[in-house]
Amino acid sequence: xxxxxxxxxKHSGSYNFRDVILGAQDGLVNVLGIILAxxxxxxxxxxxxxxxxxxxxxxxxxxxxxxxxxxxxxNDYYKGQVEREKREIKEIPEMEKKEIWDIYHKKGFRGPxxxxxxxxxxxxxxxxxxxMMEEELHLYREEEHPYKSAAVVGFSAIVGSLVPLLQFLxxxxxxxxxxxxxxxxVVLFMTGAVKNYLTIGNPIRGGIEITAIGMxxxxxxxxxxxxxxxxxxx
Numbered sequence: 001x002x003x004x005x006x007x008x009x010k011h012s013g014s015y016n017f018r019d020v021i022l023g024a025q026d027g028l029v030n031v032l033g034i035i036l037a038x039x040x041x042x043x044x045x046x047x048x049x050x051x052x053x054x055x056x057x058x059x060x061x062x063x064x065x066x067x068x069x070x071x072x073x074x075n076d077y078y079k080g081q082v083e084r085e086k087r088e089i090k091e092i093p094e095m096e097k098k099e100i101w102d103i104y105h106k107k108g109f110r111g112p113x114x115x116x117x118x119x120x121x122x123x124x125x126x127x128x129x130x131x132m133m134e135e136e137l138h139l140y141r142e143e144e145h146p147y148k149s150a151a152v153v154g155f156s157a158i159v160g161s162l163v164p165l166l167q168f169l170x171x172x173x174x175x176x177x178x179x180x181x182x183x184x185x186v187v188l189f190m191t192g193a194v195k196n197y198l199t200i201g202n203p204i205r206g207g208i209e210i211t212a213i214g215m216x217x218x219x220x221x222x223x224x225x226x227x228x229x230x231x232x233x234x
Contacts, residue, residue, distance in 0.1 A: 019149050021195050023063050023156025025188070025210060031055050032164040032184050033217035039168070039177050041228040048168045048176070056161035064154030071144040081139055085132045089125065096132065097122050103135045163187050181218060188214040 035052040042048070089096050101118050109117060122128050133139050164184045167176040189207035196206030 016148075016152055017195075017198065019067060019152040020156045021191060022067070023060075023153035024160035025191055025214075026063055027056065027059050027157030027160030028163050028184060028187065029160075029214045029217045030059050031161040032180065032214060033220060035164055035168070035180065036177065036218050036222045037224045037228070039173055039180075040222050040226050041224075043173055045168050045173045045176065048173060049165070052161070052165040052168070056158060056165065059161060060154045060157040063157045064150040067153035068146045068150035071146040071149040074144050075146070078139055078141070081137055082129065082133065085129055085137075089128060089132070093122075096128070099136060100128070100131060103131075160187075184214055184218070185211055 031052055034055045035048050038051040039048045085096075097118060100121055101114065104114055104117050120127075121131050133141075164180040167179040167183070171179060188211045191207075192210030193203035193207035195201075195210075197203040
């Protein structure tokens with residue numbers, strides 16, 4: 001499990017931004033690979049569109065379900081650890097006090113100051129519990145909303161899936177492939193760049209990384225389509 005510090009979340013643009021990136025990137029990359037495979041294997045744009053739309057909705061539902069269960073799991077895990085710490089504070093308070101002592105001793109506190117800190121913290125059950133959660137377990141209160149997360153991820157997956165798909169509604173299949181690749185590269189690069197810009201990474205590097213992932217999917221899709229096309233029309 002990845003533990004996030006609240007300060008990082010403030011800079012990263014909250015969970016909504018994370019969910020948008022997750023859904024859009026996954027939808028775009030997966031649908032891009034699928035429609036390129038189909039488009040390369042056939043000359044019928046209708047088949048490409050049907051395959052793309054089917055993949056789009058399947059991907060959005062799948063990603064929404066994953067977002068829901070993962071968000072719920074984070075909440076449940078945190079609540080479970082809170083209950084465990086509450087039970088330990090009640091049943092073995094001396095051992096829990098020793099853990100507080102050890103935590104602040106490692107921070108460099110000694111003598112009367114250390115004793116005062118331990119006494120202050122352990123005199124307040126809520127503060128004691130909060131300290132154990134954050135300082136011992138490195139878990140921070142981060143209430144996730146499973147239904148909201150599922151909706152954002154699912155919708156973002158649909159939007160991302162449309163990027164490589166829409167061209168085939170208006171263009172010849174060969175031209176559609178070219179425009180689909182170009183637009184997908186631009187959107188993937190911008191997505192990676194914005195993600196890193198709003199966090200702590202290098203925007204150029206972020207754009208290149210996500211674009212490389214998308215293009216790897218495209219190459220694999222193209223290769224599979226080419227092989228199937230030769231096999232079907234040989």
